[in-house]
Amino acid sequence: VARASYQEFATVAQPWNVTFQENMGVDHDITLEQLRSLTLSMDPQVRYFSGTATYTTSVTLEKVPHKVVMDLGKVGDMASVRINGKDAGFAWKSPFIYDVSGLLREGENTIEVEVTNRWANRVIGEIPKPKKERLTFTVMDFYKPNAPLFPSGLMGPVKLFEVR
Numbered sequence: 001v002a003r004a005s006y007q008e009f010a011t012v013a014q015p016w017n018v019t020f021q022e023n024m025g026v027d028h029d030i031t032l033e034q035l036r037s038l039t040l041s042m043d044p045q046v047r048y049f050s051g052t053a054t055y056t057t058s059v060t061l062e063k064v065p066h067k068v069v070m071d072l073g074k075v076g077d078m079a080s081v082r083i084n085g086k087d088a089g090f091a092w093k094s095p096f097i098y099d100v101s102g103l104l105r106e107g108e109n110t111i112e113v114e115v116t117n118r119w120a121n122r123v124i125g126e127i128p129k130p131k132k133e134r135l136t137f138t139v140m141d142f143y144k145p146n147a148p149l150f151p152s153g154l155m156g157p158v159k160l161f162e163v164r
Contacts, residue, residue, distance in 0.1 A: 005164045009065065012111060014162045016055045017090050024051035025122065035156035036078065039121060039149040047149070048125025050136070055113040064104045065162035073097035074155035075115055082112040101161070102115040117152035124149060 015033050026045040032055075041047045070088070072079055075096045078138035081088040083103035091098070119136060120143060126134040127145040 006069065006161040007164060008159055009063075009068075010058060010059065010061060010160040011069065012059050012156075012160070014057045014059060016057045016154070018153075019054045019056070020049060021048075021051035021053070023135075025049055032127055035073075035154055035158070037151040037155055038117075038153040039151060044125060048121050049152070050117055050119040050122035052114055052116045053153055055115065056110065058108050058110050060108050061104060061106055061160075063104055067101045067163040068099075068104055069161050069163055070098045070100045070111075071159050071161065072098075072154060073157045073159070074151070076117050076150060076152040076155065078116045079154065080114045084110055101163075104160070111158075112157050113154050113158075115152075115154050121149045121152055122148075 015031050016035060018030045018032060026049050032048060038046050038049055070081065078092040079096055080090040081098050083100050084105065088098045088100050088103055088105050122136050123138060124143045124147050126136055126141065
């Protein structure tokens, strides 16, 4: 049996609009010029966000191969993908690679990636707050205020590969 080879034909390097799950501590959208962990944000609402963030961008393709996979790169922690409104799948562990054959078209394409991260970052961020002001609740104090945050969100790079 012949083994498939992968040839990169596009990197999705456009800005990404990021919306956040309602009632989970972030009251505004953001735009990321470059993908990176949400924990690197200077905005504490974003840095300590836990829940589902939806990343949206568009990419214009001059030519689309018959068989295509999309690699999201680094993700914290689970991701589902939609291309032009159609489901491309869900992954909960690396590698975050999706078969997007037949979903891409020549011209403009909309890519949506929903990333759900763990609750620990929110817990760590809320430790200094009075308990009545916290969004999260735990019966045990698992984390300290200076605990390192877990990388979260879509960190990329997002690349498209032709499968040969």
